[in-house]
Amino acid sequence: MDIFDVFLLEAVLNGLLLGGILALLALGLNLIFGVIDVVWICYAEMIMIGMYAVYYLHNVYHLPLWFAFAGAIAIVAVGGAALHHLVIRPVLAAEPINQLLVTGGVLFFLQAGATLVFGVEFRNVGIRLPQLQVGEMYLSMARLIAFGVALAAMIGMSVFLKRSYLGTAIRAISQDRRIMPLMGVDPNRIFLVTSALGGALAGVAACLLVLQYDIHPAIGLSFGPITFLICVLGGLGNMMGGFIAAFIFAQFISVGGFFLHVEWGYVLAFLFFIAVMFWRPQGILGGK
Amino acid sequence: MLTLENVSAGYGSFQVLFGVSLEVKAGESVAVIGPNGAGKTTLLRVISKLIDATAGEIRMEGRSLNAVPAHEVIGLGIAQVPENRRLFPRLSIEDNLKMGAYLPAARARFAERLEMVFALFPRMKERHAQLAGTLSGGEQQMCAIGRALMSGPKLLLLDEPSAGLAPVVVQAIFEVVRKMSAEGYTVLIVEQNVRQVLKVVNRAYLLETGRIKSSGSAAELLNSSEIRKAYLGI
Numbered sequence: 077m078d079i080f081d082v083f084l085l086e087a088v089l090n091g092l093l094l095g096g097i098l099a100l101l102a103l104g105l106n107l108i109f110g111v112i113d114v115v116w117i118c119y120a121e122m123i124m125i126g127m128y129a130v131y132y133l134h135n136v137y138h139l140p141l142w143f144a145f146a147g148a149i150a151i152v153a154v155g156g157a158a159l160h161h162l163v164i165r166p167v168l169a170a171e172p173i174n175q176l177l178v179t180g181g182v183l184f185f186l187q188a189g190a191t192l193v194f195g196v197e198f199r200n201v202g203i204r205l206p207q208l209q210v211g212e213m214y215l216s217m218a219r220l221i222a223f224g225v226a227l228a229a230m231i232g233m234s235v236f237l238k239r240s241y242l243g244t245a246i247r248a249i250s251q252d253r254r255i256m257p258l259m260g261v262d263p264n265r266i267f268l269v270t271s272a273l274g275g276a277l278a279g280v281a282a283c284l285l286v287l288q289y290d291i292h293p294a295i296g297l298s299f300g301p302i303t304f305l306i307c308v309l310g311g312l313g314n315m316m317g318g319f320i321a322a323f324i325f326a327q328f329i330s331v332g333g334f335f336l337h338v339e340w341g342y343v344l345a346f347l348f349f350i351a352v353m354f355w356r357p358q359g360i361l362g363g364k
Numbered sequence: 365m366l367t368l369e370n371v372s373a374g375y376g377s378f379q380v381l382f383g384v385s386l387e388v389k390a391g392e393s394v395a396v397i398g399p400n401g402a403g404k405t406t407l408l409r410v411i412s413k414l415i416d417a418t419a420g421e422i423r424m425e426g427r428s429l430n431a432v433p434a435h436e437v438i439g440l441g442i443a444q445v446p447e448n449r450r451l452f453p454r455l456s457i458e459d460n461l462k463m464g465a466y467l468p469a470a471r472a473r474f475a476e477r478l479e480m481v482f483a484l485f486p487r488m489k490e491r492h493a494q495l496a497g498t499l500s501g502g503e504q505q506m507c508a509i510g511r512a513l514m515s516g517p518k519l520l521l522l523d524e525p526s527a528g529l530a531p532v533v534v535q536a537i538f539e540v541v542r543k544m545s546a547e548g549y550t551v552l553i554v555e556q557n558v559r560q561v562l563k564v565v566n567r568a569y570l571l572e573t574g575r576i577k578s579s580g581s582a583a584e585l586l587n588s589s590e591i592r593k594a595y596l597g598i
Contacts, residue, residue, distance in 0.1 A: 240467055248452045248463050255450045257434030258412060258443070260467040260515070 084334065086213040091330030093216065096223030097284055097322035101303040102310065102318035103230055104277035111250045111270045112315035114164050114175045118183035120300030122159070122275060124190060126152040126282025127291045131199050140204070149279030156275020157268050164271070165264070183296070190293035198290040223283040229280055230319065245295060246270055249287075250313070305349050311359030321360055324348075365390045365550055366411070366442075366519055371420035373410040381405040382574045383420065388519065388552050393545035395561045395582070396554045397595065398571035404554040405447050407571065408521050411552075412444045413437050424519070439467055441518030445525065449508040453497025457488055457507050460496050464514030473516065481510040484540070502533035509540065520544065522553040526560065538564050558595040562586050 105119050116122070126148045133144035163182055167175050205217035237243035249256055249266050283300075289295065306325050310317025322341045325345050333341030352360065366388040374380040388394045392591040407414050411422060413434040415518055422429040424440050432440070443464070451460050461481060466472045482489035487508040491499070496507055505525055512520055522541065526534040534557065542564040545551050546578040555561035562568060562582045570591065578590070585591050 241462065241471060243461050244455070244459050246464060247459070248455055251452045251454055252450055254414075257414060258438065258446060258450075259463045259511075260435055260470075261463075262433070262435040268539040329588060 082212045084210065084331070086215070087331045087334035088327065089215055090212065090219065091327040092232040092323065093219035093223040094330055095228040095326035097219070097281065098302070098306055099319045099322035100222075100226035100229055100281050100284070101299060102306045102322050103233060103279070103315060104274045105303055105307050106310075106313055106315045106318045107233070107277070108274040109307070110315065112160070112164065112168075112267055113167070113250070113313075115179065115304070115312070116159070116274070117176060117179040117300070118159075118186055118296075118305070119274075119278060120296035120298075120303060121183050121186040121190075122152050122155060122278040123282045123285065124291070124293065124296045124300060125155060125186065126279045127286050127289075127295065128190065128194055128199075129279075130283060130286045131201055131291055134201055135199070141201075148282055149276050152279035153272045153276040153284065154166055156278065159275070160267055160271035165267075183300070187296065188295050194293060196293060198292045200290050201286045203287055207293060213218040216288070218284075218287040221287065225280065225284055229277065233277075234315075242266075242269065288314055306345070309349055309352055309359055311361045314359065314361045317359055317361030324360075365421045365425055366522055366552065367421075368411070368487070369421045369423075371407075371410060371417045371422060371431055373406055373417045375406075379418070379586055380574050381410065381417075384571070384574070384576055385420075386569050386576065386579070388550060390550055391548055392517075392567065393541070393549075393551040393553065393565040395565040395568040396523055396552070396571050397556070397558045397585075397591075398560060398577075399595075400556065401573075402571045403574040404556075404571055405523055405592075407575075408444060408446075408523050408552075408554055411437075411521060412442065438515050438517070439469075441516075442521065443512035443515045443517035443519070444521040445505075445508045445512045445523060447523040448527070449504045449534070451496040451499075451504055451507055451511070454571075456493050457496055457499070458492040460507055460511050461488075461514050464511035467515060470515045474514070477514050477516060483544075484513075485510055501529050502536065505529065505533075505537055517549075519550045519552065522551065524554060524556060526555065526557045534560060558591065 105116060109115050129148035129151045130144045133139045133147045134141055159182065163178055164175070167178050207214045208217045208220060237247055245261050245266055245354040249263060253263055291353050302325070306321045309325065310319070310321030328345035328348055329341040368384055368386050370383040370385055371430050372379065372381050372383055385405065398404055406415070410417050413429060413432060417430065427440065429437065452463065461478060462474070463477060465471055465477065487503055488506060488510055488576065491575060496504065499507060509525070525537050529537065538560050541551060541553060545564065553561060553565065562585055565582050567579065567581050570577045573590065578588070
């Protein structure tokens with residue numbers, strides 16, 4: 077039974093590490109929804125753009141990896157601001173369903189555009205980090221790094237939102253948008269900054285994911301739906317809820333996959349999601 | 365300090381203000397009184413540029429506000445305590461006050477003005493970490509006034525500060541208004557509580573159905589038979 081326990085522990089730890097990156101993905105989407113009240117259905121496609129950015133800067137233009145990472149984060153941040161300015165802003169006052177469909181349209185636009193421009197072949201930045209051996213357990217080094225960076229990004233974001241004037245305004249605007257001008261705040265500017273910040277988080281996620289996954293135009297589909305479900309599970313717009321839900325989801329995937337088959341992990345996770353939706357439609361911690 | 369000349373405004377095709385002219389001089393406190401629906405809140409909204417005037421001109425210290433966007437009005441020294449306080453309910457008192465000091469010039473003096481607001485409302489200091497949404501109505505009003513003061517305004521606009529408050533709390537709020545005008549703040553206050561507000565201001569305008577019906581010193585209005593009959597029930 078000893079060996080069995082070690083493998084179970086390994087699954088739990090790998091689940092914890094997976095939870096970190098899922099939490100980072102959920103953080104960006106929750107930030108956008110919490111502040112602007114619009115769900116970026118195309119969030120994972122922003123990540124896909126970031127992954128291609130890393131690939132092109134590093135493998136095609138042979139720039140150093142750190143530069144490619146910084147560049148990818150900057151590109152997706154600008155992309156987030158552009159998405160808000162060009163697509164979201166005109167439909168801010170529209171029905172939620174229209175906002176959803178518009179960002180859904182951007183999803184297919186980016187996916188098809190990426191297929192056209194980058195082709196359908198799988199790309200790889202060619203960095204494969206070793207497995208880390210701890211006792212008898214093997215942990216993914218890439219996931220460990222992703223976990224650490226995701227945790228740091230979340231702590232950084234939380235400090236920024238709590239301490240800075242801009243962060244306080246970002247929290248305030250989601251509570252009363254129309255009163256903001258009386259504080260001297262231009263709401264549109266806050267929305268642009270928030271969108272850029274959400275984009276930057278997608279960029280950070282892209283840098284972490286290129287270490288683990290191949291890049292292709294439909295890669296967003298691997299993360300998009302699960303990120304959205306995690307946000308809903310935690311309470312859409314509730315950053316702490318998303319954080320907790322990410323780790324719950326990751327455990328289902330990792331431990332469930334350990335006991336049964338990998339695909340069963342996902343089946344269990346989604347069953348759990350559906351059950352929670354019956355029990356608490358507003359999510360574990362409730363909406364924002 | 366503030367001049368309105370023949371200002372008209374409304375919402376879409378629904379006109380609320382019809383050629384309103386009024387003036388607030390530096391250092392004085394002025395009330396706009398009138399019944400529900402007279403356009404008092406709209407008047408303050410148009411001064412803060414939350415809605416645009418359809419005609420006429422608003423000037424602050426000689427400068428026209430017509431082309432100024434709403435978020436730049438506070439930078440000219442006009443802070444508003446809006447109707448229903450409109451605090452950020454899930455932010456702490458201190459974060460609400462921080463939002464009042466959002467402008468760069470105000471940030472530099474945050475600590476000093478925070479002390480000033482805490483001295484004016486000791487209750488705010490005791491509860492600085494409490495969420496604004498959990499405060500009583502009177503405390504929320506104090507927090508909202510404090511938030512406006514954090515910007516260091518030249519002119520303070522107050523929209524119905526007594527609305528929805530218990531009589532004893534109303535007393536306290538008007539005492540604060542009196543204290544602020546005694547300390548030299550220039551105040552423009554909009555109120556339905558005519559009897560109380562006329563005790564703490566220098567001058568007042570009577571606004572009815574979007575038009576200024578009469579104006580004068582607080583004492584004159586208190587003694588006018590029109591006001592006594594319609595608003596004081598005497």
